[in-house]
Amino acid sequence: EDKVVQSPLSLVVHEGDTVTLNCSYEVTNFRSLLWYKQEKKAPTFLFMLTSSGIEKKSGRLSSILDKKELFSILNITATQTGDSAVYLCAVSSGTYKYIFGTGTRLKVLA
């Protein structure tokens, strides 16, 4: 059965800390791995990763994929209170299927 597992489930840090969120997966016919940030409404797209070892970066956020070990990490440096959200990892399998993890709930304290 296809599955995506995120860890930790929740995390509380202070502003300025660096956090690493994990996503491991077992899927057939892997196509891509996606990271999303969800605040009060629907998820907003952060990264899509298809190749191993190539870091994607956007400001203080970066992500990398390891297709051999079947995992990805999302790093957030110098965290701010605005980074507080649920971070979702999803894996695309085949043409139509997306499997979502349960998310990591991040809270950044001022």
Add this chain to the structure above:
Amino acid sequence: GAVVSQHPSWVICKSGTSVKIECRSLDFQATTMFWYRQFPKQSLMLMATSNEGSKATYEQGVEKDKFLINHASLTLSTLTVTSAHPEDSSFYICSARLDPWSPLHFGNGTRLTVT
């Protein structure tokens, strides 16, 4: 780019009535749209995959006669919750993509409350 608009953002209806939710891709054509349901503090649960011009593919356990999906054009899909009951109260989110190699982009969701 890649904006998905969902309407309404919230709706309250009485038990037994039907509610229609619209999902539009504003700046791209989406051959495939996806409808999700999310319960509080849980992840997204796929309800159905909607392909333009053909019948939607429903996930196991999702009643197709209750959750009617129509994808009449490359920029519009609708979800109609028929004969709504309080247990249908939830957060419904649509998503769309340009093609299988592009990321999913989500609408802002619709919070449905059935009284």
